[in-house]
Amino acid sequence: MKRILFVCCLLTAACTFTCHTQSYAQAAPAMPTVSKPDLIAKTAQLKTLLDAGDAVGGKAKWDEIHKILMSALSLTKYNIKSAVEAHNDVAKAHYTDVMINQRNIYASLIQMRDNLVANKDAVNAKLTEFTATID
Numbered sequence: 308m309k310r311i312l313f314v315c316c317l318l319t320a321a322c323t324f325t326c327h328t329q330s331y332a333q334a335a336p337a338m339p340t341v342s343k344p345d346l347i348a349k350t351a352q353l354k355t356l357l358d359a360g361d362a363v364g365g366k367a368k369w370d371e372i373h374k375i376l377m378s379a380l381s382l383t384k385y386n387i388k389s390a391v392e393a394h395n396d397v398a399k400a401h402y403t404d405v406m407i408n409q410r411n412i413y414a415s416l417i418q419m420r421d422n423l424v425a426n427k428d429a430v431n432a433k434l435t436e437f438t439a440t441i442d
Contacts, residue, residue, distance in 0.1 A: 341379045365424065366423065380413065405440050
């Protein structure tokens with residue numbers, strides 16, 4: 308009787324571990340992709356809209372750009388994690404510096420997003436600066 312109980316416990320543990328491993332593998336996020344040319348094009352479109360004084364169109368374009376910025380930050384974070392796992396201190400230091408620069412530029416952009424038309428030149432400069440940080 309004890310053997311049957313022991314086998315049942317082992318079987319339950321094995322099934323639980325397998326199910327947990329499979330659900331973790333499915334839940335792993337995909338690495339984000341960032342297109343530098345796409346960010347450059349959207350920045351130019353935003354500049355055109357803001358130069359024309361189109362705050363509504365500028366806000367919509369900002370939302371598109373914001374998604375790219377968030378993907379770029381996520382990608383840099385992923386690169387730092389990959390460098391740490393690979394024990395590559397040079398790459399880790401590089402991507403950490405990139406992350407700091409991107410985070411500071413992003414913080415400046417967030418402060419200006421509420422009045423894009425008035426801040427159009429500074430927004431364009433910061434977006435160009437952010438674009439330069441993307442590999």
